[in-house]
Every structure is written in structure tokens, then in C-alpha cells.
Amino acid sequence: MSLTGLGVLLIGVAFLLLAIFLARVLNRLAGVLSGVNETMAALPKQMNQLLGETGNLIHTSTQTLADTNKKLESLTPLFQIVGDIGDTTRTYSSSLVDVVDSAKSKVEQADEAKRNEKIGGLYGIAALGYYTVRKRNEIKNQKTVRPRKLYVTGEQRAFDIERMKQEAKEAATIGKYTADDK
Incomplete structure (x- = not known):
């Protein structure tokens, strides 16, 4: 091959x-x-x-x-x-x-003056109530009070109440105790 x-x-x-x-x-x-x-x-x-x-x-x-x-x-x-x-x-x-x-x-x-008058009246009522309660407590605690001394004390308290009312009116007029709504 x-x-x-x-x-x-x-x-x-x-x-x-x-x-x-x-x-x-x-x-x-x-x-x-x-x-x-x-x-x-x-x-x-x-x-x-x-x-x-x-x-x-x-x-x-x-x-x-x-x-x-x-x-x-x-x-x-x-x-x-x-x-x-x-x-x-x-x-x-x-x-x-x-x-x-x-x-x-x-x-x-609402009229601001009316609100102040109402507040002043409320302060006066509160002061009168406070004076009444305080005087009642004093009377209970005292044994006897002479009438002359009671009259002088009452006159002094009445003067204080009038002074407080006047201060409350003045405070309400200037808006001292009112919340600021605006």
C-alpha cells in the first residue's frame, strides 16, 4: 500500500x-x-x-x-x-x-363702659360680702364691744368699702382685671 x-x-x-x-x-x-x-x-x-x-x-x-x-x-x-x-x-x-x-x-x-360698670359693681358686692363675713367673725370672737368703738369701726369700714369700690371702678375703667379678648 x-x-x-x-x-x-x-x-x-x-x-x-x-x-x-x-x-x-x-x-x-x-x-x-x-x-x-x-x-x-x-x-x-x-x-x-x-x-x-x-x-x-x-x-x-x-x-x-x-x-x-x-x-x-x-x-x-x-x-x-x-x-x-x-x-x-x-x-x-x-x-x-x-x-x-x-x-x-x-x-x-359690646359697650366697654357697661362691662366695666358691671365689673365694678361685682367688686363692690364682693368687698361688702367680705366685710360682712369678717365683721360677723369679729363679733363672734369678741365678748362685748362698746357702742362708740363699734360706731367708729363701722365708719372706718364704710370708708374702706367706698375706697375699694372706687379702686375697683378705676381698675375696671382701665381694663386692669379684664381678659384680653382680641
Whole structure:
């Protein structure tokens, strides 16, 4: 055997191996293609089932939507009633706010002098009550008081009460004891 024969033999073996490899690849490709063929054959049946299910789904959705519309129609009067109640409540509360604002403005515009006179009178009444209670306690604690001393003490107390009333009026006039409303 010569080198040419040996080269031809090697080329023949290479072609044989290549043919075996290609046969296996082609055999696998034939299997894949037969699987695709089976899938393609089953596809029209599956599409028919899918379209049938889709039709059923659309029909069910339509029925559900119709049922929902009927129920909403029955609830519409309820929503209208709630809306009317809300409007009435809003109207009532706005009129109440107007009344409160009006009363507040009237109170703010009250005559300051009358308020001061009332406060001065209250201070005078409080001072008189304090003097009366204090004098009653002194009388209870003392055994006997001479009339002259009692008269002088009463005159002094009356003077003190008048002085306190005057101080209360002055304090009320300058607003010393009033809260700052503004």
C-alpha cells in the first residue's frame, strides 16, 4: 500500500464517521419534526377549545356586568338620599356658623363702659360680702364691744368699702382685671 492508498483509506474512514454523525443528527431532527407535526395537528383542536372557553368567559362577564348594573340601579336612590342629607347638613352647619359669627361680633361690639360698670359693681358686692363675713367673725370672737368703738369701726369700714369700690371702678375703667379678648 502506498501513501496514496493510505490517504484514500483515511479519507474514506473520515467520510464514514461524518456520515454516521450526520445520520444521528438527521435522525434526531426527524424526531423533533415529528413532535412539531403532532403539535401542529393538535393545535386546531386546542384553538377551538380556547375560543370556546373565551366565548364562555365573555358571556359570563356580560351577565356579571348586567347584574352589577341592576344592583347599582337599585342603590342609586340610596346614594341620592345620602347626597340630600349631606346637602342639608352642610346648609344647616353653614347657617349655624353664620349665627355664631353674628353672636361673636355682637359680643365683641359690646359697650366697654357697661362691662366695666358691671365689673365694678361685682367688686363692690364682693368687698361688702367680705366685710360682712369678717365683721360677723369679729363679733363672734369678741365678748362685748362698746357702742362708740363699734360706731367708729363701722365708719372706718364704710370708708374702706367706698375706697375699694372706687379702686375697683378705676381698675375696671382701665381694663386692669379684664381678659384680653382680641
